Amino acid sequence: xxxxxxxxxxxxxxxxxxxxxxxxxxxxxxxxxxxxxxxxxxxxxxxxxxxxxxxxxxxxxxxxxxxxxxxxxxxxxxxxxxxxxxxxxxxxxxxxxxxxxxxxxxxxxxxxxxxxxxxxxxxxxxxxxxxxxxxxxxxxxxxxxxxxxxxxxxxxxxxxxxxxxxxxxxxxxxxxxxxxxxxxxxxxxxxxxxxxxxxxxxxxxxxxxxxxxxxxxxxxxxxxxxxxxxxxxxxxxxxxxxxxxxxxxxxxxxxxxxxxxxxxxxxxxxxxxxxxxxxxxxxxxxxxxxxxxxxxxxxxxxxxxxxxxxxxxxxxxxxxxxxx
Amino acid sequence: xxxxxxxxxxxxxxxxxxxxxxxxxxxxxxxxxxxxxxxxxxxxxxxxxxxxxxxxxxxxxxxxxxxxxxxxxxxxxxxxxxxxxxxxxxxxxxxxxxxxxxxxxxxxxxxxxxxxxxxxxxxxxxxxxxxxxxxxxxxxxxxxxxxxxxxxxxxxxxxxxxxxxxxxxxxxxxxxxxxxxxxxxxxxxxxxxxxxxxxxxxxxxxxxxxxxxxxxxxxxxxxxxxxxxxxxxxxxxxxxxxxxxxxxxxxxxxxxxxxxxxxxxxxxxxxxxxxxxxxxxxxxxxxxxxxxxxxxxxxxxxxxxxxxxxxxxxxxxxxxxxx
Ligand SMILES: Cc1ncc(C[n+]2csc(CCOP(=O)(O)OP(=O)(O)O)c2C)c(N)n1
Ligand SMILES: [Mg+2]
Numbered sequence: 001x002x003x004x005x006x007x008x009x010x011x012x013x014x015x016x017x018x019x020x021x022x023x024x025x026x027x028x029x030x031x032x033x034x035x036x037x038x039x040x041x042x043x044x045x046x047x048x049x050x051x052x053x054x055x056x057x058x059x060x061x062x063x064x065x066x067x068x069x070x071x072x073x074x075x076x077x078x079x080x081x082x083x084x085x086x087x088x089x090x091x092x093x094x095x096x097x098x099x100x101x102x103x104x105x106x107x108x109x110x111x112x113x114x115x116x117x118x119x120x121x122x123x124x125x126x127x128x129x130x131x132x133x134x135x136x137x138x139x140x141x142x143x144x145x146x147x148x149x150x151x152x153x154x155x156x157x158x159x160x161x162x163x164x165x166x167x168x169x170x171x172x173x174x175x176x177x178x179x180x181x182x183x184x185x186x187x188x189x190x191x192x193x194x195x196x197x198x199x200x201x202x203x204x205x206x207x208x209x210x211x212x213x214x215x216x217x218x219x220x221x222x223x224x225x226x227x228x229x230x231x232x233x234x235x236x237x238x239x240x241x242x243x244x245x246x247x248x249x250x251x252x253x254x255x256x257x258x259x260x261x262x263x264x265x266x267x268x269x270x271x272x273x274x275x276x277x278x279x280x281x282x283x284x285x286x287x288x289x290x291x292x293x294x295x296x297x298x299x300x301x302x303x304x305x306x307x308x309x310x311x312x313x314x315x316x317x318x319x320x321x322x323x324x
Numbered sequence: 325x326x327x328x329x330x331x332x333x334x335x336x337x338x339x340x341x342x343x344x345x346x347x348x349x350x351x352x353x354x355x356x357x358x359x360x361x362x363x364x365x366x367x368x369x370x371x372x373x374x375x376x377x378x379x380x381x382x383x384x385x386x387x388x389x390x391x392x393x394x395x396x397x398x399x400x401x402x403x404x405x406x407x408x409x410x411x412x413x414x415x416x417x418x419x420x421x422x423x424x425x426x427x428x429x430x431x432x433x434x435x436x437x438x439x440x441x442x443x444x445x446x447x448x449x450x451x452x453x454x455x456x457x458x459x460x461x462x463x464x465x466x467x468x469x470x471x472x473x474x475x476x477x478x479x480x481x482x483x484x485x486x487x488x489x490x491x492x493x494x495x496x497x498x499x500x501x502x503x504x505x506x507x508x509x510x511x512x513x514x515x516x517x518x519x520x521x522x523x524x525x526x527x528x529x530x531x532x533x534x535x536x537x538x539x540x541x542x543x544x545x546x547x548x549x550x551x552x553x554x555x556x557x558x559x560x561x562x563x564x565x566x567x568x569x570x571x572x573x574x575x576x577x578x579x580x581x582x583x584x585x586x587x588x589x590x591x592x593x594x595x596x597x598x599x600x601x602x603x604x605x606x607x608x609x610x611x612x613x614x615x616x617x618x619x620x621x622x623x624x625x626x627x628x629x630x631x632x633x634x635x636x637x638x639x640x641x642x643x644x645x646x647x
Binding site for chain 2: 050051058060063064065066068073091092096100103106109143
């Protein structure tokens, strides 16, 4: 049986279900008893203040608190309100979190889930709008998840909470706050990491789009279809591990690759994908790889400028055409 | 503040063992047999052994980079330390941590590389102990220099706010790297910061093992009884240089002379002799036995198996395939 849920509800239900299932799961973060964007709203009513813990504003330290709890049997779900603020916790996330299992010789795992909101479009300017996923690519030992649908958000968040590895889970504000809805099973389900979904099959060009950009890519597909250009849109769902097989098979078919992300271009997800393509699929490529990403400028507050900053359907359409 | 004879003798033996491990480390470095960087805790043994001593096996300890005192105090063995120090496959961390000692058997969850990043881990372990309603205590052992790290503040704040079973044990050895404490602090003491969080604190002599042990024991019981965190500052002196590459000119010779007269091992030895617990002969035997223990640990570690290329990729994730 399927039901319709919103992206926000999906996140909320995943946490609630896992908290019901496993008493070591708890939620902490700034104002999580109310939920600044609403993902954690209502949890305190069912699970009490002890398992829904409001913290002071100290991102690096509260990340460390979650890590310490995880070393001692807890399974914390930590909310870092804005992705921009994860940079305040970079010491924990990049220096220690993903490396603790290794450096302790597998004596201590750190099973925590960090949820954080990414994305621009809300006129919040430079420090509340960024997509900084690629900043974490260099850190070993992390799982990076970015769902685009309510179905995936729920299934992947449940997997994240159950995972014995640390997970950073990116939630796009347009999906959380935009009331995006979708179908999800009534019954319990989880989604494994590293399995991409082909959102639209096509034969001409492979477009790999992350997070909210999946929707821009699907819009581009519609427009391109009118010109008889048939693109394949792949939603990797997890950035690490990346489902390279699905992408490889698609490029084998199309010979063309366009990457789309909302984060900035330099050293971004697309740069990593392009590097993979140059190595592993070089002989398959019929055209240079095109990267669609944000430019190397801060995110401006002006609505006009912010819209110019963001990658969108039109920039994807142009990139696809450049490969043909 | 006196301890039972047997207890005092045991702590004395541990202090001797700690010093022997560190002196052996120094010797091996000097002979060019190892490259492993050293941060010796010479002169601070009564602090390290005194803070770890009263902890139970199930209690959690976060230690420091300086010496092996608290690790030995909590129950790590010389053999395990050396296997790990030499990066052997059979080391506690399979040779991947080396100086970052970690031993789950005795509840030591590891040592961070960036000082103070683990301040908050101690709050986290204490939080989970409280949530699961155990009476486990976490002890966070830290140098005074590291207490200037930003996370010290919210960590102590949360520990007090949530009344967590954690003891902050601050070792004031008068130095942070190559500088005296007065270049790092506008105040004489670090412990007074605890008052800002409504946390009780003590400032004590770090040279006398009975004092360090007893005061720590009191702080641990406070935390164990649900009364929240406690901070103890131990005043001592770093008789060793910061690390093996320290030029050392900045250390005043009168300080070395003054503190050298109150060496914690000498003080304890005198107590034991005055109380008739230790004869000169027994003392020599003890020292010999301790050195033999270290020498055979080192020997065994040198012949331990090295990790292989497979180990390089092992233990990054729960499942190897993810990489
Ligand atoms: C974040 C960070 N900054 C600097 C260092 C370099 N460092 C290593 S030990 C040390 C001195 C720390 O002083 P203190 O906390 O008083 O401990 P002590 O060495 O005196 O035992 C410094 C600065 C480090 N390891 N991590
Ligand atoms: Mg110091």
